Amino acid sequence: MYRKTVLEKNGAQRITVITDDNGTQVFDENGTAIATYGDDRHDEAVKNYTDGGWTIVSDEKR
Numbered sequence: 001m002y003r004k005t006v007l008e009k010n011g012a013q014r015i016t017v018i019t020d021d022n023g024t025q026v027f028d029e030n031g032t033a034i035a036t037y038g039d040d041r042h043d044e045a046v047k048n049y050t051d052g053g054w055t056i057v058s059d060e061k062r
Helices: 042-051
Strands: 003-009 013-020 023-027 033-037 055-061
Touching: 003 042, 013 042, 023 042, 042 055
Parallel strands: none
Antiparallel strands: 003 013, 003 055, 013 023, 023 033
16 A cells, blocks of 8 residues: 655645555655654544645545
8 A cells, every 4th residue: 555645835835645554654845754653644644734724736546
């Protein structure tokens, strides 16, 4: 399983939420991990950011 969601705020800030077999990680626009979960919390992470004003730019599942 692999899922990648890119979110944007104010047209400038971007974060990426990636979930694979190792769990879910959230990366800032510099590629630095800002949150790490050992299980699948993709939907929860995306919801937390969209509730905070972030917009989904892309959502990819493989």
